[in-house]
Amino acid sequence: MRKNNFVVYSFLLAFFFISALHAQTAISIKNPKDAPVISKHIYGHFSEHLGRSIYDGLYVGEDSPIPNTDGVRDDLIQALKDLQIPNLRWPGGCFADTYHWRDGIGPQEDRPTIVNQWWGDVTEDNSFGTHNFLNLCEVLGAEPYLAGNVGSGTVQEFSNWVQYVNHDEGSPMAKLRKENGKEESWDVKFWGVGNEPWGCGGNMDAEFYADLYKQYATFLTSWDKDTEMYRIASGPSGNDYHWMEVLMKEIPAELMEGVALHSYSVIDWSNKGPASEFTEDHYFATMTEALKMEEYITKHTAIMDKYDPENKVGLIVDEWGGWYEVEEGTNPGFLFQQNTMRDAMIAGATLNIFNNHSERVYMANLAQAVNVLQAVALTQGEQMILTPTYHVMKMYTVHHDAQLLPVNFESPDYTYNGESLPAVSVSASKKDGKVAISLVNIDSKKENEVELDLGELDVEGMTATILTSDKLQDHNTFENTENITPGEFKDFKIKRGKLELTIPPFSVIVLKSE
Known part of the structure; x- marks a missing residue:
C-alpha cells in the first residue's frame, strides 16, 4: 500500500511539474476608444x-x-x-x-x-x-x-x-x-x-x-x-x-x-x-x-x-x-x-x-x-x-x-539563481483598422505558451514575424551579415477569438492582422 501511495505521489508530482512547464499565460487585449x-x-x-x-x-x-x-x-x-x-x-x-x-x-x-x-x-x-x-x-x-x-x-x-x-x-x-x-x-x-x-x-x-x-x-x-x-x-x-x-x-x-x-x-x-x-x-x-x-x-x-x-x-x-x-x-x-x-x-x-x-x-x-x-x-x-x-x-x-490597445496579464517568471523577472512583455496597437501585437520572451531557456483574447478586436487572420537565434550571444558580423534576421512565424492558431502560440526562448514576435 505504501508503495502504491509513493507511485501515485510521484505521478502527481510529475504531472504538476509538466503542467507548470506548459502553463498557458492568458492575455486580454482591450479596445477602448479613448486610448492614447x-x-x-x-x-x-x-x-x-x-x-x-x-x-x-x-x-x-x-x-x-x-x-x-x-x-x-x-x-x-x-x-x-x-x-x-x-x-x-x-x-x-x-x-x-x-x-x-x-x-x-x-x-x-x-x-x-x-x-x-x-x-x-x-x-x-x-x-x-x-x-x-x-x-x-x-x-x-x-x-x-x-x-x-x-x-x-x-x-x-x-x-x-x-x-x-x-x-x-x-x-x-x-x-x-x-x-x-x-x-x-x-x-x-x-x-x-x-x-x-x-x-x-x-x-x-x-x-x-x-x-x-x-x-x-x-x-x-x-x-x-x-x-x-x-x-x-x-x-x-x-x-x-x-x-x-x-x-x-x-x-x-x-x-x-x-x-x-x-x-x-x-x-x-x-x-x-x-x-x-x-x-x-x-x-x-x-x-x-x-x-x-x-x-x-x-x-x-x-x-x-x-x-x-x-x-x-x-x-x-x-x-x-x-x-x-x-x-x-x-x-x-x-x-x-x-x-x-x-x-x-x-x-x-x-x-x-x-x-x-x-x-x-x-x-x-x-x-x-x-x-x-x-x-x-x-x-x-x-x-x-x-x-x-x-x-x-x-x-x-x-x-x-x-492607437494603443491596452493589455492585461500576469507574466510567467524567468528564474535564475533564486531570483525572478517577468519573462513575457506585450504591447498592442491598432491603425487604419489593422491590429499589431508585439511579444517578447526574455527567458534564456524556457519557451512560454500564451493565449491572447482577441474578442474585442474583430480579427480573423494574422501574419507574424519572429527574431530569434540559437544562442543569446549570437550576432551579425562583417563575415556573416545575416546570421540573425527576422523570419516568418506560422506556429500559432486562432480559434473562436483566441490566439494561441508558444514564444521560444529569447525571441521577439510581431503579429499583424490581415
Whole structure:
C-alpha cells in the first residue's frame, strides 16, 4: 500500500511539474476608444560626436569612395529610411555642452578644430556641422532634435542658433545662414536645453538647473512664426525622483514642453561586462536593469501627473539602451560594442514599456544609431551590418502613430539563481483598422505558451514575424551579415477569438492582422 501511495505521489508530482512547464499565460487585449496614440517619436535615434558615430560612421566625406550623399553613407541613409526613423538627436550627449555651433558652419576649410574632451581626446575638424545634420534629416524625412550648449555656452549663443535655423529673414543669423547657402529655414521643432546637468553637463543640483533652464527657455522662441517650439528640460537619471520633482514644481508649464529621462542597462559602471562573450549571470543582471524602465517611468509619471494633470509635458527618454565594455583592442572612449540577441531582448521589452506608457512617453532616443553602444548599424570601411536591435525596431514600425490597445496579464517568471523577472512583455496597437501585437520572451531557456483574447478586436487572420537565434550571444558580423534576421512565424492558431502560440526562448514576435 505504501508503495502504491509513493507511485501515485510521484505521478502527481510529475504531472504538476509538466503542467507548470506548459502553463498557458492568458492575455486580454482591450479596445477602448479613448486610448492614447503611440507617438512615432518613441522610435527615435541618437547620434553624438562620439567615437565612430559621426566620422567614419554617418559621415565619410564627399570625396570618399564609399557611395554617399553630401558625405553621408548611402547604405546607412537607406537603412534608416527603411526603419522609418522619426527623429534624430544631435550633437550630444556630453559633447553638446562643449559644442559651439558656429564652429561647424561656413566653408569647411575655414572651420576650426576641436578636441573632443569627453570621448577619446580626439581632434575633430568640424566638417560635419549644422547644415550637414539638418540636410541629412531632410533626406531621411526625420525631425531633427538639437541639443544646445548650456554647460559651457551662453543664452545668446543658444538663441542665435535658434535664429540661424528657424528665422526666415530679417535677422543677422538668418542673413548668415543665407550666406552659407541655405535660403529657407529648417523650422526645427525639438530643442534640448543642455544635457545631463547633474553630471557631464555641469555637476549642478536640480534647483540651480531649474533656474538656469527658465532663463534659457525664455529666450528660445519662434518669434511670429508658426513653428512650434518643443523645449526639453534635461531631466533625471534613472531613479532620481527628486530631480523630476524640482523641475516639475519650479518650471512653469508655458516654458517646458518635455522633460528628459536617461536610463542605461548597465550591470555595474566599474565592470560593465562583455558585449558578446557574456554569461547568463551577465544576461540576467542586464535584463534586471533594463526592466527597471517600467518602475522609472511609472514613478516619474506619478510626479508629473501631480504638477501636470492635463498631461501637457511629455516624458522624453532621450538616452536608453545596453552599455557594456568596449570590444577588445578598440579605444575605450569610443564605446564600440557588438550587438547580440541580448540587445534584441532589451529593445523589444523596452519598446513594449514605452508603448504601454504612451499617454506620457512622447519621445525616446536609442543610444546610438551607428558604431556606438546599442547601435542599429555597424560599419567597417565599405561594409555595413544591421544589428538585432535594428531588426526589432523595424518589426515595431507597425506601432508608429497607432492607437494603443491596452493589455492585461500576469507574466510567467524567468528564474535564475533564486531570483525572478517577468519573462513575457506585450504591447498592442491598432491603425487604419489593422491590429499589431508585439511579444517578447526574455527567458534564456524556457519557451512560454500564451493565449491572447482577441474578442474585442474583430480579427480573423494574422501574419507574424519572429527574431530569434540559437544562442543569446549570437550576432551579425562583417563575415556573416545575416546570421540573425527576422523570419516568418506560422506556429500559432486562432480559434473562436483566441490566439494561441508558444514564444521560444529569447525571441521577439510581431503579429499583424490581415
